[in-house]
Amino acid sequence: MAVPIRTAVAALCASLAAALLTTAPAQAEQHDQAWSLSAGAHAPRAQVTLDDATGTLSLAVSREGRTVIEPSPVGIVTERADLSEDLRFLHRKSRTVQERYRAKSGKRLDRLVRMNETRLSFATAAGARVDLVVRASADGIAYRYALPAGSGDVLGETSAFNLPADAKSWLGTYRVDNEGQFAQYTASTAPTGEYSDQALFATDGGYTLLAESDLTGAYSGARLAHTQGTGTYRIKLADDRVKSDGPLVTPWRAMVTGDLATVTRSTFTDDLAPASKVADPSWIRPGTVLWTWLAGGREAGQSLTAQKAFVDYAAQRNWPYEAVDAGWYFKTDEWDTTDPNWQTNSWMPELVDYARAKGVGIIVWIHQRDLDTPEERAQWLPTLEKWGVKGVKIDFMNSEAQPMLQWYDAILKETATHHLMIDFHGSTIPKGIQRTWPQVMTLEGVAGEEKRTNTAAHLTTLPFTRNVIGSMDFTPGAFQRVGLRPNSDAAEVGLSVVYESGLQMFAGTPESYEARPLARAYFDQVPAAWEDTRLLAGEPGQEAVLARRSGERWFLGGVYAGAARTAAVPLALGPGRWLMETIRDGADGLVQDRQVLRGGDTLSVDVVANGGFAALACPWRPGLTTCYR
Missing domain, CATH: 2.70.98.10 (Beta-galactosidase; Chain A, domain 5)
Known part of the structure; x- marks a missing residue:
C-alpha cells in the first residue's frame, strides 16, 4: 500500500530531528x-x-x-x-x-x-x-x-x-x-x-x-x-x-x-544508591553521644566505675548515648575474650542496665579483627543484642579492596538483623551506604578531632568535600585539647552544626563542659537529624557557615580560617522576625548575644583568628526571650 506523502515527510523530519539531538560530527570528515x-x-x-x-x-x-x-x-x-x-x-x-x-x-x-x-x-x-x-x-x-x-x-x-x-x-x-x-x-x-x-x-x-x-x-x-x-x-x-x-x-x-x-x-x-534493605528501621535513632576516648582514654574504657560516671553525666545532660571505646574487653584484670566464659565475666551488661535505667543507650567499640569471620560475628553480635547494646563502633578496616568490601556486605546485613547501629572508623567513606543500610549512622573516613596536625583551612574544607557525601564522625567538642586543635572554643561549638553526623560524638571531658556552660547548654539543644540544610556563606579553606533546621528552629555553625574579622552572614532562613542567640569568643571565654533580626538581614559576628561561632534561631513573637528548651 502506498504511504501518504504527508506521513512520509513527517517520518523523515522526525528521524532527522532525532539524529540532530543524538549525533554531532566532531570534524567535517569524521x-x-x-x-x-x-x-x-x-x-x-x-x-x-x-x-x-x-x-x-x-x-x-x-x-x-x-x-x-x-x-x-x-x-x-x-x-x-x-x-x-x-x-x-x-x-x-x-x-x-x-x-x-x-x-x-x-x-x-x-x-x-x-x-x-x-x-x-x-x-x-x-x-x-x-x-x-x-x-x-x-x-x-x-x-x-x-x-x-x-x-x-x-x-x-x-x-x-x-x-x-x-x-x-x-x-x-x-x-x-x-x-x-x-x-x-x-x-x-x-x-x-x-x-x-x-x-x-x-x-x-x-x-x-x-x-x-x-x-x-x-x-x-x-x-x-x-x-x-x-x-x-x-x-x-x-x-x-x-x-x-x-x-x-x-x-x-x-x-x-x-x-x-x-x-x-x-x-x-x-x-x-539502592533503596533501604532494612524493612523496619524504627529501632534506628540518631542522637548525640558522650564519647569517652578523648575524655578518659583506655583507662576509662577498662573501668566500670569510670563508665558509670560518664553515664551519669550523659543522663544529667539528657544526651541519649554514651560510647565506651577501646579497652573494655582487652585483657583487663577482670576478664578477657580468651576466657571461654568471657560473656558471663563482662561488666558490660551491668553498665548497659545501669545506663538504661537512666535513659542512656550504650555504644561499644570493637576492633574489626574480632568480627572478621562468620564465627566471630555469631559470637559477638547476638551477645551485644542480648545485653541491650544500641550500637557498635567498628574500627581499623583500613582497606577498600574487594575482600574487605565483601566483609562490609556481611556485617551490614548482620548488624541490621541484630538491631545494632554502626559507626565505622578507620573505614571507607559513605558512598551511598546510609541509604541502603540506614543503621550506619556515621563513618570516620576523615582527619578528625583526634589529629594533632589539623589546620583551620582543613576544617573549613570538610563541609564542601567529605561531609557532602554522608555523615562524618569528626567528634567535635574536645575543649580540653587546647593547643592540639587549630580553632577557638566558639568554633568548636559551631562544629556540632557545621559537621553532620547521625551519631554526633562529643569528645570533651565533663570538666571541660562545666567550665563552658554556654557550650554545654548549646550541646544540650543540638539534635543529630535534620529536616533541612542550607549553606549561608562559604569558601573552601576559608569559611563555612551552615544552617540546619529541626522543627521550627535553625541551628547555625560557622568556622573560619585566617585573621580575626567581623563576619557578615546572610540570614537566609525565611521571612519574618527571628530571635538569634549567638555564641562567640570573648576576651574571657565564650559570650552570648541576643537580637531580633528579619529574614534576609545580615548577622554580624566578631570572629577571632581561626575562630567561629554557633547560633540558635527561632521565630520571634512578643514576649519570647530564648530559643532554648
Whole structure:
C-alpha cells in the first residue's frame, strides 16, 4: 500500500530531528556519534561521544554552556576484552527515575529523586559487550558500566576526569583510612600521587565534587591518580584484579555539580544508591553521644566505675548515648575474650542496665579483627543484642579492596538483623551506604578531632568535600585539647552544626563542659537529624557557615580560617522576625548575644583568628526571650 506523502515527510523530519539531538560530527570528515543527557535547562548536561576512528568513548559535563568536566575517557578492561576502544554503537534505551525515600539521618530526612537515565550499548568487533549507564539530575551527573555474564574479572578502568589546568582544586591525599588532610591546588599543580575520590574542583561551570556511589563487595574501591602538570585524574582501583563470575554492574562514578550551596546541600550519592534493605528501621535513632576516648582514654574504657560516671553525666545532660571505646574487653584484670566464659565475666551488661535505667543507650567499640569471620560475628553480635547494646563502633578496616568490601556486605546485613547501629572508623567513606543500610549512622573516613596536625583551612574544607557525601564522625567538642586543635572554643561549638553526623560524638571531658556552660547548654539543644540544610556563606579553606533546621528552629555553625574579622552572614532562613542567640569568643571565654533580626538581614559576628561561632534561631513573637528548651 502506498504511504501518504504527508506521513512520509513527517517520518523523515522526525528521524532527522532525532539524529540532530543524538549525533554531532566532531570534524567535517569524521562523523563521531554523540548523546546528550540533562535533567533540565539549568541542570548539568552530560555528553557522551564515540570516536568513530578509534572506537573510544568520552564523557563531558557542562552547565548552561560552561565547562564542568572536559571530555574525559570512559572505558573498562576485563580479562577477556578491552572495552575502552574499538567499540561500535548498538542501541540506546532511556527512562526517568523518580523515587521518594526517608532517611534516618543526614542533611534532610525527606528525599525526592528525579533523574533522567540513558543506557548506551556498545560491542567490540569480537562481540564483547558493555553498557554505559548515565544519569542526570538537577545537582549531578553519574555513570557506571554494566557487563554481561562471561566478561571475566576486571583488570581496571580507563575512566578519568579531565579538568581545566587552572581549575581550583581541594584534594585530600589518599590513605586507606581516608584520613588525609585537604589542601588547595590547581588541577595541574597538585603533586603527583594518589588522592581521595572526594575531590572538589571549581571551573567556570561551577563547583564539582567527584564521588562514588553503590560500592559493594562486587567491586573495588576507587581513588584518583594524578600526574603533576596535567588536569587529568584517573580512576585507580584498590585491586589489580576484581573478581567477577557473573553479570557485573560497577559503582557509579559521580560528579556532584552546581554552585557551592547546591553541592553542599546535595544528597546525590545517596540518591544513586539502592533503596533501604532494612524493612523496619524504627529501632534506628540518631542522637548525640558522650564519647569517652578523648575524655578518659583506655583507662576509662577498662573501668566500670569510670563508665558509670560518664553515664551519669550523659543522663544529667539528657544526651541519649554514651560510647565506651577501646579497652573494655582487652585483657583487663577482670576478664578477657580468651576466657571461654568471657560473656558471663563482662561488666558490660551491668553498665548497659545501669545506663538504661537512666535513659542512656550504650555504644561499644570493637576492633574489626574480632568480627572478621562468620564465627566471630555469631559470637559477638547476638551477645551485644542480648545485653541491650544500641550500637557498635567498628574500627581499623583500613582497606577498600574487594575482600574487605565483601566483609562490609556481611556485617551490614548482620548488624541490621541484630538491631545494632554502626559507626565505622578507620573505614571507607559513605558512598551511598546510609541509604541502603540506614543503621550506619556515621563513618570516620576523615582527619578528625583526634589529629594533632589539623589546620583551620582543613576544617573549613570538610563541609564542601567529605561531609557532602554522608555523615562524618569528626567528634567535635574536645575543649580540653587546647593547643592540639587549630580553632577557638566558639568554633568548636559551631562544629556540632557545621559537621553532620547521625551519631554526633562529643569528645570533651565533663570538666571541660562545666567550665563552658554556654557550650554545654548549646550541646544540650543540638539534635543529630535534620529536616533541612542550607549553606549561608562559604569558601573552601576559608569559611563555612551552615544552617540546619529541626522543627521550627535553625541551628547555625560557622568556622573560619585566617585573621580575626567581623563576619557578615546572610540570614537566609525565611521571612519574618527571628530571635538569634549567638555564641562567640570573648576576651574571657565564650559570650552570648541576643537580637531580633528579619529574614534576609545580615548577622554580624566578631570572629577571632581561626575562630567561629554557633547560633540558635527561632521565630520571634512578643514576649519570647530564648530559643532554648
